[in-house]
Amino acid sequence: MSFRINVNGNDHQIDADPETPLLYVLRDELQLNGAKYGCGLGQCGACTVQLDGNAVFSCVTPVIAVVNRKVRTVEGLGSIDKMSPLQRAFADEQAAQCGYCIAGMIMRAQALLDLIPKPDETQIRRHMQTNLCRCGTHMRILRAVRRAAGLRVDGHAAHE
Ligand code: FES
Ligand code: FES
Numbered sequence: 001m002s003f004r005i006n007v008n009g010n011d012h013q014i015d016a017d018p019e020t021p022l023l024y025v026l027r028d029e030l031q032l033n034g035a036k037y038g039c040g041l042g043q044c045g046a047c048t049v050q051l052d053g054n055a056v057f058s059c060v061t062p063v064i065a066v067v068n069r070k071v072r073t074v075e076g077l078g079s080i081d082k083m084s085p086l087q088r089a090f091a092d093e094q095a096a097q098c099g100y101c102i103a104g105m106i107m108r109a110q111a112l113l114d115l116i117p118k119p120d121e122t123q124i125r126r127h128m129q130t131n132l133c134r135c136g137t138h139m140r141i142l143r144a145v146r147r148a149a150g151l152r153v154d155g156h157a158a159h160e
Helices: 024-028 087-091 102-115 123-130 138-148
Strands: 002-007 008-015 046-052 054-057 070-072
Touching: 002 138, 008 024, 046 102, 054 102, 087 102, 102 123, 102 138, 123 138
Parallel strands: 002 070
Antiparallel strands: 002 008, 046 054, 046 070
């Protein structure tokens, strides 16, 4: 079946089984390799992208479900030469160890900051809890999200 999808503002003609996971199309057809295959079951978040602004697991999203919607991947935020503020914050906080989870972490965090530019600590933790980091850099990831939001990176309120 042939259909069009929009990724990072660009339209692409795709020939695929409609049930093909979006993650496979991104990586194998469009060479957008930021989103990673972790569990393939919607349980780790390595494959997270934005769909109409919301964070979704692309490994369990059939590609047909994104027709007439807008997909954004980490490549759509910025590049190594021109990082987005959130990407810059992850780099500044050295929030990656192996890096496998990071594109998904960034896209999940971006969805939060798009909706709530200055989230409180509970909102950040609740929003980020679906994404797992096997290296255990969660505390640095939280610092990076706070930094991008212009909050105190240690997580304490300014008056404390
Ligand atoms: S690879 Fe998609 S949630 Fe784990
Ligand atoms: S940095 Fe290795 S899984 Fe998160």
